[in-house]
Amino acid sequence: MIRFADLYHALDSTTKTNVKIAAMAKYFESASSSDAAWATYFLCGNKLRRIVPTKLLRIWAAEEAGIPSWLFDESYHAVGDLAETLSLVVPPGDIKDDDSLAFWVNERLEPLRKMDEEAQRQHVVEIWNQTPAQLRFVVMKLITGAFRVGVSKRLVTRAIAQQSGVSADVVSHRLMGNWKPTPSFFESLVDPNVQDTLASQPYPFCLAHPINVEDGPQAIGDVCNYEAEWKWDGIRGQVIRRSGQTFIWSRGEELMENRWPEIESAAESLPDGTVLDGEILASQSDGTVLPFAQLQRRIGRKTVGKKLLTEVPVVFHAFDILECAAEDVREEPFAERRGRLEKLLSDCDHPHLRVTELISGMSWDELAKVREKSREMNAEGLMLKHKDATYDVGRVRGTWWKWKVKPFTIDAVLIYAQKGHGRRASLFTDYTFALWDGDQLVPFAKAYSGLDDQEIRKVDRFVRQNTHDTFGPVRSVTPKLVMELAFEGLQRSKRHKSGVATRFPRILRWRHDKQPEDANRLSELLEMLGDQE
Amino acid sequence: MVSLLQSTQRGLYCPVGDFYVDPRVAVNRAVVTHAHTDHARWGCRHYLAASPSEHLLRMRMNDDAEFEFMPYGESVTVGGVDVSFHPAGHMLGSAQVRLEYRGEVVVVTGDYKLGADPTCESWQPIPCHLLVTESTFGLPVYRWEPDEVTSGQINQWWRESRDAGLCCVLYGYAVGKSQRLLAGLDPSIGTIYTHGAVEKGNEAYRRTGVKLPETVFVGDLDRKHNFTGGMVVAVPSANGTPWLRRFGKVSTAMASGWMAVRGARRRRAVDRGFIVSDHVDWPSLLEAVRSCDPDTVWVTHGYTAAVARYLQENGRDAVAIDSRSRSESDEDRSQDSDDAPSEDGADDS
Ligand SMILES: [Zn+2]
Ligand SMILES: [Zn+2]
Numbered sequence: 001m002i003r004f005a006d007l008y009h010a011l012d013s014t015t016k017t018n019v020k021i022a023a024m025a026k027y028f029e030s031a032s033s034s035d036a037a038w039a040t041y042f043l044c045g046n047k048l049r050r051i052v053p054t055k056l057l058r059i060w061a062a063e064e065a066g067i068p069s070w071l072f073d074e075s076y077h078a079v080g081d082l083a084e085t086l087s088l089v090v091p092p093g094d095i096k097d098d099d100s101l102a103f104w105v106n107e108r109l110e111p112l113r114k115m116d117e118e119a120q121r122q123h124v125v126e127i128w129n130q131t132p133a134q135l136r137f138v139v140m141k142l143i144t145g146a147f148r149v150g151v152s153k154r155l156v157t158r159a160i161a162q163q164s165g166v167s168a169d170v171v172s173h174r175l176m177g178n179w180k181p182t183p184s185f186f187e188s189l190v191d192p193n194v195q196d197t198l199a200s201q202p203y204p205f206c207l208a209h210p211i212n213v214e215d216g217p218q219a220i221g222d223v224c225n226y227e228a229e230w231k232w233d234g235i236r237g238q239v240i241r242r243s244g245q246t247f248i249w250s251r252g253e254e255l256m257e258n259r260w261p262e263i264e265s266a267a268e269s270l271p272d273g274t275v276l277d278g279e280i281l282a283s284q285s286d287g288t289v290l291p292f293a294q295l296q297r298r299i300g301r302k303t304v305g306k307k308l309l310t311e312v313p314v315v316f317h318a319f320d321i322l323e324c325a326a327e328d329v330r331e332e333p334f335a336e337r338r339g340r341l342e343k344l345l346s347d348c349d350h351p352h353l354r355v356t357e358l359i360s361g362m363s364w365d366e367l368a369k370v371r372e373k374s375r376e377m378n379a380e381g382l383m384l385k386h387k388d389a390t391y392d393v394g395r396v397r398g399t400w401w402k403w404k405v406k407p408f409t410i411d412a413v414l415i416y417a418q419k420g421h422g423r424r425a426s427l428f429t430d431y432t433f434a435l436w437d438g439d440q441l442v443p444f445a446k447a448y449s450g451l452d453d454q455e456i457r458k459v460d461r462f463v464r465q466n467t468h469d470t471f472g473p474v475r476s477v478t479p480k481l482v483m484e485l486a487f488e489g490l491q492r493s494k495r496h497k498s499g500v501a502t503r504f505p506r507i508l509r510w511r512h513d514k515q516p517e518d519a520n521r522l523s524e525l526l527e528m529l530g531d532q533e
Numbered sequence: 534m535v536s537l538l539q540s541t542q543r544g545l546y547c548p549v550g551d552f553y554v555d556p557r558v559a560v561n562r563a564v565v566t567h568a569h570t571d572h573a574r575w576g577c578r579h580y581l582a583a584s585p586s587e588h589l590l591r592m593r594m595n596d597d598a599e600f601e602f603m604p605y606g607e608s609v610t611v612g613g614v615d616v617s618f619h620p621a622g623h624m625l626g627s628a629q630v631r632l633e634y635r636g637e638v639v640v641v642t643g644d645y646k647l648g649a650d651p652t653c654e655s656w657q658p659i660p661c662h663l664l665v666t667e668s669t670f671g672l673p674v675y676r677w678e679p680d681e682v683t684s685g686q687i688n689q690w691w692r693e694s695r696d697a698g699l700c701c702v703l704y705g706y707a708v709g710k711s712q713r714l715l716a717g718l719d720p721s722i723g724t725i726y727t728h729g730a731v732e733k734g735n736e737a738y739r740r741t742g743v744k745l746p747e748t749v750f751v752g753d754l755d756r757k758h759n760f761t762g763g764m765v766v767a768v769p770s771a772n773g774t775p776w777l778r779r780f781g782k783v784s785t786a787m788a789s790g791w792m793a794v795r796g797a798r799r800r801r802a803v804d805r806g807f808i809v810s811d812h813v814d815w816p817s818l819l820e821a822v823r824s825c826d827p828d829t830v831w832v833t834h835g836y837t838a839a840v841a842r843y844l845q846e847n848g849r850d851a852v853a854i855d856s857r858s859r860s861e862s863d864e865d866r867s868q869d870s871d872d873a874p875s876e877d878g879a880d881d882s
Contacts, residue, residue: 012795013805067673068846074839075674080796088674088793137795426796453802 003027004039004101005138011149020151024159033183034102040189041181042147043156048105050145051112052120057086057144060121064128065089080419080426083140093129093136109142164190169393172204176253199242202249203275203322203330204393208383208400217364217384217403225386227334228359228367229319230379231402233292233489234281235299239263239316241270242326248280258303263316266352273326274344277391278318278356285313285351289378292503293491318345319356319383322391330391334399337391367403374405380488381405407486408502408528410520411511414481415441417463418474420448428463428475429456431507433485435498437522441479444498444525445487450507482514483507490529498522500529537614537632538639538663540831540854545641545665547632550612552581554630554641564616566643567627568593568708581611583618585653586626588737589708605654608633621645622656623811624709625738631659640825641665644834646810647817649680651716652743658824665854666821668835669812670790677790677814684717687788687807691722694784695762702780704769704803705788708734709811711766712745714788718764720746726760727751728767751779772803790814822849 010023062072076085141147161168240247246267248256282290321341345355371382381404389399412433420429434441466478486508493501539546544556552562559576568589584602608617618628623644632639640661694701705711707730725748732750760780785803790810798806830851832841837853844851
């Protein structure tokens with residue numbers, strides 16, 4: 001466990017990719033399969049379900065530290081992280097035996113779930129007595145179900161590939177989907193000879209790079225080398241048909257079961273050994289794509305009722321084929337895969353399974369005009385795909401590009417601020433912005449990102465010096481700072497005072513040149529809504 | 534009856550002797566605990582302080598002031614009040630100020646710590662009726678390791694970085710913290726270099742007779758000097774500036790009590806954070822109160838409300854005399870303060 005805690009701190013204390021990969025590779029080099037499996041599990045972002053209620057942990061920690069609960073809360077407030085507060089407040093313990101990570105998870109943490117409160121308490125206190133702060137922090141992160149470390153799955157994949165000698169593509173494929181952190185899983189993950197046969201297993205998704213909206217696409221080369229498609233605003237998914245079964249995966253590698261019955265039944269008409277990449281969209285029977293807000297009504301529902309099924313039918317717009325006749329075709333050029341895709345879907349001809357339309361034979365200027373229509377089409381812009389490109393894994397540049405429409409922008413006034421979390425726990429980083437309605441400022445959007453560290457510190461200082469009122473964690477401040485916000489879309493909302501909700505609002509820049517009275521009016525925001533509808 | 538010490542807008546005031554202890558503004562007569570500028574305020578007419586702080590205070594305060602220095606433990610009478618200085622263990626010359634008048638004893642700790650420090654005399658408890666204590670790190674999350682443990686960590690980092698072909702850059706407050714760090718470094722690992730502000734502090738320390746390892750002032754070297762394997766001790770405001778370029782590939786670290794908390798560590802944007810503080814941590818703050826056993830405690834400078842409430846609940850008369858919470862008061866502090874946790878340039882201990 002000490003090695004795993006050291007790995008955590010090594011990863012946590014650097015931002016350098018190579019240092020992170022080296023630290024992980026070094027860990028895997030001498031970890032047992034059972035430890036390596038759990039480490040892979042946690043590093044990939046999986047968590048244990050919370051093992052002990054945090055309320056109890058707080059009470060016990062205060063008792064062990066000999067402090068009243070208000071002082072624990074005060075400490076928590078200063079630290080900003082519960083596991084860290086637990087690890088700092090309780091006096092440090094001494095390591096007795098250095099048990100393995102797998103032993104910790106299987107024998108010391110998981111069994112806590114089934115114990116009664118008194119037994120839980122005894123074991124937790126024992127853990128505290130046997131751990132110094134650094135080690136305890138990692139254990140507490142696991143117990144509270146909040147373990148998170150700054151590495152992407154891609155980095156973990158590279159580290160395992162580097163250490164085991166198995167190619168990163170293969171490791172990445174084997175890490176897709178659902179797996180259990182068992183020693184045998186890890187052994188097959190790094191086995192150079194194993195055949196990958198699991199029916200449900202998806203492929204890693206190919207990701208697109210953004211085209212700078214100001215500069216346009218000229219820099220990526222000749223338009224003849226590219227095909228264009230709409231960039232739909234739906235849910236990216238992979239439809240797998242193998243061994244007479246259908247699996248639909250989201251890009252977040254979640255297996256979506258019973259959520260999209262139309263697509264599941266459509267997939268039955270696909271031949272075995274087919275994997276399609278595409279977008280799940282709410283769509284009318286004539287193929288017209290509905291706004292994302294409609295699709296949202298079906299997102300998050302585990303099962304879908306009849307009414308919703310008729311009101312918001314969904315269609316899978318396939319734009320690529322990754323496996324055809326049980327053959328991995330990702331190495332073929334895009335144009336060839338596209339040919340296979342068109343043929344396959346015209347053969348099965350199902351209304352809930354469409355090939356996305358190509359927009360061909362245009363110049364960059366003509367495409368720019370087409371792109372202007374994105375909002376009418378309920379699309380986010382255009383996708384540009386190189387005709388010769390293979391289906392890339394990870395973030396290889398230059399094959400898929402997303403050319404989004406210009407975001408909506410508006411100048412708004414900062415009126416509330418709240419402290420951030422994690423790294424920014426003690427700074428005011430979460431802001432609420434307002435627009436004018438008569439002589440009132442009406443809040444309409446929250447934004448967390450877009451300022452650099454120096455600007456954040458300036459705003460933080462402004463908030464501290466200009467607080468009017470405090471409502472719990474929220475400060476209301478003198479309406480003085482004007483910032484330009486960008487957002488991707490708008491929809492009507494009864495829950496919002498302003499009557500509209502913005503999608504992906506973010507701060508574009510701080511308008512030092514503007515006074516609060518120069519900020520936009522709510523009516524101007526509502527006009528944008530009109531444009532969109 | 535007038536009390537011996539009053540908490541006023543301008544700082545702690547002794548009406549009987551007509552002087553201030555660590556005033557917040559320039560005053561006529563200042564009795565100061567130590568040379569940090571949030572305690573020794575620039576521009577006073579008269580300063581009274583402990584002898585070992587003489588070089589530092591003369592270096593940092595206005596030349597036109599009158600200075601008077603007293604050895605630790607000896608007392609001088611100011612307007613009928615007996616004033617004496619006693620080691621506070623915070624930095625060279627740091628003192629607790631003891632006031633006695635008609636049998637009543639008041640002790641103002643200034644900044645202090647209980648752990649060992651090779652660059653200054655150790656704190657000692659003084660029985661008193663009223664204790665005025667700082668509370669910069671007055672929360673139970675702050676607990677320091679012994680000095681040898683942290684110096685060991687720093688030297689190990691230096692050794693590893695040297696072997697990896699890097700130059701170490703260690704940030705600490707220019708006066709006090711830097712010299713304590715220097716004293717803990719193992720010169721057999723490599724050459725120790727200093728930033729100008731740190732070197733100035735070193736001079737005052739050396740003149741006072743504190744033994745520090747040999748240091749080379751970066752400004753004395755030519756532009757092409759190779760720093761690989763070396764250790765540069767610098768002020769935190771140097772982090773992220775072009776000044777760092779000349780050192781080639783570096784590993785950076787911050788030494789401060791705030792480094793105990795991960796969020797603060799990450800905000801600093803340095804490679805390593807070492808928990809080295811010249812203030813009392815939670816257990817030693819409580820120990821100090823226990824061993825001085827005052828009737829009343831005034832809590833200032835930091836987590837005042839939390840410490841005062843905790844002491845009250847444990848049966849001691851205690852008040853927070855500086856009621857602003859620490860986060861609110863950060864930015865009001867001088868940039869030169871040794872206590873501010875997050876502002877650039879201002880460093881703590
Ligand atoms: Zn100080
Ligand atoms: Zn201070």
